[in-house]
Amino acid sequence: MRLHGWGRYPVAEATVLTPAGASDTARLLAAxxxxxxxxxxxGRSYGDSAIAPLVIDNTRRHLLLDFDPASGVLRAEAGATxxxxxxxxxxxxxxxxxxxxxxxxxxxxxxxSDVHGKNHHLDGCFSAHVLSFELLLADGRVLECSRSAHPxxxxxxxxxxxxxxxxxxxxxxxxxxxxxxxxQTTLRARSLGEVLALFEQHRAATYSVAWIDCVSGANGPRLxxxxxxLGEHAEQGGLAALPKRSRxxxxxxxxxxxxxxxxxAFNQLYYHLPRSTHARVHYEPYFYPLDGLLHWNxxxxxxxxxxxQFVIPRAAxxxxxxxxxxxxxxxxxxxxxxxxxxxxxxxxNFLSFPLEGYTLALDFKLEAGLLPLLDELDAMVLAAGGRHxxxxxxxxxxxxxxxSYPQLSAFQQVRRDYGAxxxxxxxxxxxxxx
Numbered sequence: 001m002r003l004h005g006w007g008r009y010p011v012a013e014a015t016v017l018t019p020a021g022a023s024d025t026a027r028l029l030a031a032x033x034x035x036x037x038x039x040x041x042x043g044r045s046y047g048d049s050a051i052a053p054l055v056i057d058n059t060r061r062h063l064l065l066d067f068d069p070a071s072g073v074l075r076a077e078a079g080a081t082x083x084x085x086x087x088x089x090x091x092x093x094x095x096x097x098x099x100x101x102x103x104x105x106x107x108x109x110x111x112x113s114d115v116h117g118k119n120h121h122l123d124g125c126f127s128a129h130v131l132s133f134e135l136l137l138a139d140g141r142v143l144e145c146s147r148s149a150h151p152x153x154x155x156x157x158x159x160x161x162x163x164x165x166x167x168x169x170x171x172x173x174x175x176x177x178x179x180x181x182x183x184q185t186t187l188r189a190r191s192l193g194e195v196l197a198l199f200e201q202h203r204a205a206t207y208s209v210a211w212i213d214c215v216s217g218a219n220g221p222r223l224x225x226x227x228x229x230l231g232e233h234a235e236q237g238g239l240a241a242l243p244k245r246s247r248x249x250x251x252x253x254x255x256x257x258x259x260x261x262x263x264x265a266f267n268q269l270y271y272h273l274p275r276s277t278h279a280r281v282h283y284e285p286y287f288y289p290l291d292g293l294l295h296w297n298x299x300x301x302x303x304x305x306x307x308x309q310f311v312i313p314r315a316a317x318x319x320x321x322x323x324x325x326x327x328x329x330x331x332x333x334x335x336x337x338x339x340x341x342x343x344x345x346x347x348x349n350f351l352s353f354p355l356e357g358y359t360l361a362l363d364f365k366l367e368a369g370l371l372p373l374l375d376e377l378d379a380m381v382l383a384a385g386g387r388h389x390x391x392x393x394x395x396x397x398x399x400x401x402x403x404s405y406p407q408l409s410a411f412q413q414v415r416r417d418y419g420a421x422x423x424x425x426x427x428x429x430x431x432x433x434x
Contacts, residue, residue, distance in 0.1 A: 001013075001014060001016055002014070003016070003040075003043070003050075003051040003055065004043075004048075004051060004304070005043060005044075005045050005046050005047050005048060005049070005050060005051065005394065006043065006044050006045065006046045006297055006307075007046040007047060007297065007304050007305050007306055007307055007366075007394055008297055008300075008302075008303070008304030008305070009047070009303065009304035009305070009306060009366050009394055010047070010048055010051075010394060010427065011051075012048065012051045012052070012053070012427050013053070014051060014052060014053060014054065014055045015053065015054050015055070016040075016055045016056075016057050017032075017037075017054070017055070017056050017057065018056075018057040018059075018060055019056065019057075019060070019061075020060060021061065022061070022136065022142070022168050025056065025058075025061075025136060025166060025168070026136055026140050026142075028056065029056075029136065029138065029140065029166070029423075030140055032054060033138075033423075034422075035053075035054055036052065036054065036422060036423060036424060036425035037052060037054040037055060037056055037423075037424065037425070038050060038051070038052040038054075038055055038056070038162050038163075038424060038425060038426040038429075039055075039056045039058045039108065039112075039162050039166045039167070039424075040055045040056065040057055040058060041058055041059060041078075041079060041081075041105065041106030041108055041109040042059065042081065042104050042105060042106055042109065044102055044104055044105050044109065045109065045113060045391045045392070046306070046307040046391065046392045046393075046394060047306075047307075047392065047393045047394025047395070047428060048394055048426060048427035048428045048431070049113075049161045049162070049390060049391060049393070049426050049427075049428040049429075050109075050162070050426060051426060051427050052425060052426045052427055056166060058078055058079045058106065058108055058166065058167070059079045059106065060079060061077040061078060061079040061168070062076075062077055062079040062080040062081065062084060062106075063076065063077045063080065064076045064077075064080055064084065064085070064088060065077065065169065067089065069092065071173065072094055072173050072174040072175065072176060073131065073171065073172070073173050073174075074089070074171065074172055074173075074174055075169060075170070075171040076107055076169065076170060077107075077168065077169055078106060078107050078108030078111075078133070078166075078167035078168055078169060078170055079106050079107070079108065080106065080107050081103065081104060081105060081106050081107070082096060082099060082102075082103040082104070082105050082106075082107070082110065083103040083104060085107075085174075086103060086241075087241070089174060090177075090180055090239055090241070090283075091239050091240070091241070092239075093176060093177060093178065093239060094174040094175065094176060094177065095174065095175045095176075095177045095233070095283070096174065096175065097123060097126075097128075097129035097172070097173060097174060097175045098115065098116065098117045098119065098120070098123055098124070098125060098126045098128070098129060099115075099117045099287055100113075100115040100116065100117055101117075101287070101288065101289075101290070101339070102288055102290065102291055103287070103288050103291060104291065107167075107170040107172075108162075108166075108167040108170065110126045110170075111126065111127065111130060111133060111157065111158055111167055111170055112157070112158075112159070112160060112161055112162045112167065113159065113161065113390070113391035114126055114127045114158045114159035114347075114349055114351075114352040114353065115391070116341075116343070116353070116354055117207075117287075118207035118208055118209045118231065118287070118341060119206055119207050119208075120341065120342070120343050120344055120354055121203060121208070121342045121343060121344040122206060122344065124344060124345075124347060124354075125158075125159075125347055125349075125352055125354060126158075126172075127158035127159070127347065127349060127352070128347065129172050129173050130158065130170060130171070130172045131146060131171045131172060131173060132144055132145060132146035132149070132154075132170075132171045133145055133146075133154075133157070133167055133168075133169060133170045133171065134167070134168040134169045135153065135157060135164065135165040135166070135167055135168065136165050136166040136167075136168055137165045137418055137419060137420070138165065138418070138419040138420055138423030138424065139419055142168065145157065152414050152417075153414060153418060155348060155349045155350055155414075156349075156350050156351075156411050156414040156415065158347075158349045158352065159349045159350065159351040159352035159353065159390075160349075160350070160351055160411065161351065161390050161391070161426065161428065161429065162424060162426065163415060163420060163424050163425070163426070163429055163434060164414065164415060164418065164420050164424065165418070165420060165424065166424075177233045177239075178233065178234070178235050178236075179233065179234040179235060179236055179237040179238060179239060180237060180238065180239050180240060180241065180282060180283050181233075181234040181236070181237030181238075181280050181281065181282055181283065182207070182231040182232065182233060182234060182280070182281055182282070182283055182286045182287075183231065183232045183233075183234045183278070183279075183280055184229055184230065184231050184278070184279050184280070184281050184286060185205075185229070185230040185231075185277060185278055186227055186228070186229050186230075186275055186276070186277055186278075186279070187202075187227070187228045187230070187277070188226075188227055188228075188271075189210070189224075189225060189226040189227070189228055190221070190222065190225050191221055191222065191223060191224055191225055192212075192223055192224025192225075192226070192318070192321060192322055192325060193224075193318060193322075194226075195210050195212065195224065195225075195226035195228055195340065196317065196318055196321075196358070198228050199228065199342045199358075202228075202230055203342070205230040205231070205232065206231060206232050206233065207229075207230065207231035207232070207286075208228065208229070208230050208231070208341065208342065209228075209229055209339060209340070209341050210226040210227060210228045210229070210339070210340040210341070211226060211227045211229075211270070211338065211339065211340075212224055212225075212226040212325075212338045212339070212340045212360070213225045213226065213267040213271055213338070214325055214328050214329060214334055214335055214338045214362060215260065215263055215264045215267050215329055215334035216264065216267060216268070216329070223322065223325055223326060223329065224321070224322070224325050225271060226340065227270075227271065227275075229286070231286055234280055236280075237280060237282075242282050242284050245292065246291070246292050246293070246294050247292065247293055247294065248293070248294040248295050249293065249294070249295045249296055249298040249299060250295075250298075251298065252298045252301050252302040253298060253299055253300075253301055254301060255300065255301030255302075255303060255365060255367070258299065258300055258301065258365045260332045260333070260334055263334040263335070263336045264334065266336045267334070267336060270336075290337075300363070300365045300366070301365065303365075303366045303367070304366050305363050305364060305365050305366055306363070306364050306366055306370065306374065306394050306395065307361060307362070307363050307364075307392045307394075308361070308362050308363075308364060308374060308377065308388075308392065309359060309360065309361035309362075309388065309389040309392040310359065310360060310377075310381045310386050310387065310388050310389070311343060311353065311354060311355045311357055311358065311359040311386050311387060311389075312357050312358050312359075312360075312381065312384050312385070312386040313355055313356065313357040313384065313385045313386065314356055314357040314358070315357075315385075316357070316384040316385055316386070317357055317358045320380065320381075320383075320384035320386070321358060321360065323380060324360070324377060324380050324381070327373075327376065327377065327380065328362070328373075328377070331373050333364055333365075333369075333370065333373065335362035335363045335364060336363075337361075337362070337363045338360065338361070338362045338363075339360070339361045339362075340358065340359070340360050341358070341359050342357070342358055342359075343355060343356055343357055343358070343359055344356055350405070350407040350408070350410050350411035350414070351390065351405055351407070351408070351411055353387065353388075353389040353390065353391075355385075355386070355387070357386070359389075361389075361392065371395060374395065375397075378396065378397070378400050382400060382403055382404065386404075387404030387405065388400070388401075388404060390428065393428065394428075396431075396432065398431070398432055398433040401432045401433070402433075412434070415434075
C-alpha cells in the first residue's frame, strides 16, 4: 500500500504487517531477518519517520494493562493512544503529564518521538515521566529498559524514532487533576519582542503557547504579533468529557485556496477577534484545537504540506527568530498554524529535540520553491545553534542532521551494540544516513 505521514509528503510503497500480539511480532521480525523494517502507530508524525518498504503496524496492541490509583502509575501496550488513556483515566482524576498537540498518538509514538508539550519549560519531555518500557530487539529478546536497567538503550529509544527496536509496553506516571478544565489567560502581544518578554514574565505558568502571525509586517513593528495563551488546571468544573462533535474535512481542498492573501486575512481576523482575557475552557480545545476537525491535513490539498519545527537557544532567540520570521514573510509563504513555545533544559537522551530556548512550528503548503526556502531557513537555524524536530521532518539533509545532534555517534553505537543497525530503518533514517 501507499503510506505517508500526516503531512502527506513524501509517499512510499510499503508492505504493512499487522501482528496480533508480542509473540506474533517477534515471529514476524525473525521471518523478515535481513530486511529492515519500522514500527508504525497512527501515522501522526508529519514526514517519513514511520514509513518504509516494510512496516509493522503496532495499533492492534492497545490494552491498558495495569493502573495504581494511589500513585498514578500506568502500564499499557505501546499501541494504546493518548486518547485511550484520557477516556479511561481522566474521569478518575488523572491527566497526561506531557501531551503534544494531538491526542491521536500512540504511547509507542510518544516515546519514540519523545514528545513535548506546552509545559516543557517546567516538566520536560514525555520521557521524563516514563518509568520503564519493554523493547523487542532484532534478535527476538525482550528487554525491560529504564534509567537503571539498560539505561543507554532507554536514552537511545526515547527520541530514537523507532530505530532501536519495537516498543511493546510503556509504564509511566500520570498527573493528578481535580477537573477536566483549564483556567486560560490570553494576552495580546504586538510584536515578537513583546511576546518573548511575556513568555519570560510568565515562566511560572504551567502551560504556555503562542499563536504567532508570520505574515504581517516583514520588517515592521507588527512582525511576530501574537496571542499568548497561559493555562492552569482548574479546581472546579468536573471531570466529564465533552460530547463527541468532531467535524471532518471530507475532501482535498484546491491548493489555490491556501495562499498569502487568505492566510493574511485569517491572521488579521484571528488576531483581532474579541476574546476574554480570562476564561475556563475544557482541556480538549486548549490542548487539541485541531482534533475536533478530522482529516484537517486535507486543507492543504492533495500534494500535502511540510511542517517545519525548529528550536533556537535562548541566547540567540530574539535576533534569530526575528530574522527567520522576516525571511518567511518576505517569501510570500505563510502559515496560519504557526505556534511558538518555550523550552526548558535539554534532557540527556541522544536524539531528543528540545534545547533550552524557543521553538517555532509552521505549516507550509507543498509547492514549487518551498524546499529551497526551507534550505535557507535550515542554514539560519544552524547558524543560531538550533536544530529540527525529527517527528516533523520530511526533507532535512544528512549534513544538517549531523550538525544538529551532537550525540549522534553515541546513538549509533547503542544501535550497533543491540543489533538494531540493518534491522530497523525508515525512509527518514535512510535519508539521514542512519
